[in-house]
Amino acid sequence: MKINGDRLWASLMELAKIGATEKGGVKRLALTDLDKQGRDLVVGWAKDAGMSITIDQIGNVFMRRDGTNNTLPPVMTGSHIDTQPTGGKFDGNYGVLAGLEVVRTLNDLKIKTEAPIEVAFWTNEEGSRFVPVMMGSGVFCGAFSLETAYAAKDVDGKTVGDELERIGYKGPQVPGDHPIGAYFETHIEQGPVLEDADKVIGVVPAVMGLSWYDCVVTGMEAHAGPTPMGLRKDALQVSTRIMQEVVAIANRYPPYGRGTVGMVQVFPNSRNVIPGEVKFSIDLRNVNDELLNTMHEEMLAFIDKTRSESGLKISIERVSYYPPCPFHPECVDAVRSATAKLGYSTMDVVSGAGHDAIYAARLAPAGMIFVPCKDGISHNEIEDAKAEHLEAGCNVLLHAMLERARVV
Numbered sequence: 001m002k003i004n005g006d007r008l009w010a011s012l013m014e015l016a017k018i019g020a021t022e023k024g025g026v027k028r029l030a031l032t033d034l035d036k037q038g039r040d041l042v043v044g045w046a047k048d049a050g051m052s053i054t055i056d057q058i059g060n061v062f063m064r065r066d067g068t069n070n071t072l073p074p075v076m077t078g079s080h081i082d083t084q085p086t087g088g089k090f091d092g093n094y095g096v097l098a099g100l101e102v103v104r105t106l107n108d109l110k111i112k113t114e115a116p117i118e119v120a121f122w123t124n125e126e127g128s129r130f131v132p133v134m135m136g137s138g139v140f141c142g143a144f145s146l147e148t149a150y151a152a153k154d155v156d157g158k159t160v161g162d163e164l165e166r167i168g169y170k171g172p173q174v175p176g177d178h179p180i181g182a183y184f185e186t187h188i189e190q191g192p193v194l195e196d197a198d199k200v201i202g203v204v205p206a207v208m209g210l211s212w213y214d215c216v217v218t219g220m221e222a223h224a225g226p227t228p229m230g231l232r233k234d235a236l237q238v239s240t241r242i243m244q245e246v247v248a249i250a251n252r253y254p255p256y257g258r259g260t261v262g263m264v265q266v267f268p269n270s271r272n273v274i275p276g277e278v279k280f281s282i283d284l285r286n287v288n289d290e291l292l293n294t295m296h297e298e299m300l301a302f303i304d305k306t307r308s309e310s311g312l313k314i315s316i317e318r319v320s321y322y323p324p325c326p327f328h329p330e331c332v333d334a335v336r337s338a339t340a341k342l343g344y345s346t347m348d349v350v351s352g353a354g355h356d357a358i359y360a361a362r363l364a365p366a367g368m369i370f371v372p373c374k375d376g377i378s379h380n381e382i383e384d385a386k387a388e389h390l391e392a393g394c395n396v397l398l399h400a401m402l403e404r405a406r407v408v
Ligand SMILES: [Zn+2]
Pocket: 080, 091, 092, 125, 187
């Protein structure tokens, strides 16, 4: 039993026309007119496939194919169709359309399942226009409140609540008031591991946890010429010690330790002024919470040491924390055995990026399926994936879902 890869590809290309960019990517930010067009297109396809539609108050959309026993919670798959400002055609969209393709295939083959099948797309996964990221699935699982989400504003001051209303996707269902029997999500890997190892399917045992910080080092601005080296309070030089340590900490906890400084602001940012203040971000990740915590402690200890050695003021604030998310063994096994049955080359890949599946996993057994993307590039207009890989991932999804939903 196989899905129709050409049809999946054609749907992906059709959806990618909405908000298409000149460089071949997609710009379809959450709750814009283009998002509405994308939503309408996908919902229309689902209706054509005989599915019924439920929308909740945060705009999550659930598209349902009934089972023979509709008292059972649905076996769900899904992802998101909003994109980054310079996004690609596949991130999120693939997970939604793969789900739709599963349903179209079941219809073609006239296969009935005991449990219903649902395909979801979650509101504002990307977090680009509105913070926080993974908003729809986050509200759904109770990670934060509907009110918090509604109040989130974009740069123009428009709120999520108003924009949902405007595009007609503020539904009646209370978020979370929607049972899930099991949840699967297919996604492009967004990293280079599968391609590098020449494997087709990534079985995802877990998603890395992350810890984000804002660090501010305060020194003293002074003239770059007259101020001798020994009498400076150079905030940038002290900052670079910490930045080096962020990478060193990650390297001490392989293979999943990650340490990144991605954002730096130097004040006053002038060629002949000793920097007086530096603000920068720190992003630490690991798949094991204990190790992530150790990395956190080591970083704080290093900052204490640097503070006393340098005499500069250093403040550090944790601004985000997501614990690592191990997926459910039964769902991971369902993906693994579907992959084996279909004969695809495979390996385990820990996800370094966040996905809606993390929040779904708080409510139901969940698992993910990765397929390679070109050069591991995502969140970029040049994001690319091979049709044969997308087809393979969708076939794995089909069989994993059927294992849970049971063919009648
Ligand atoms: Zn995504």
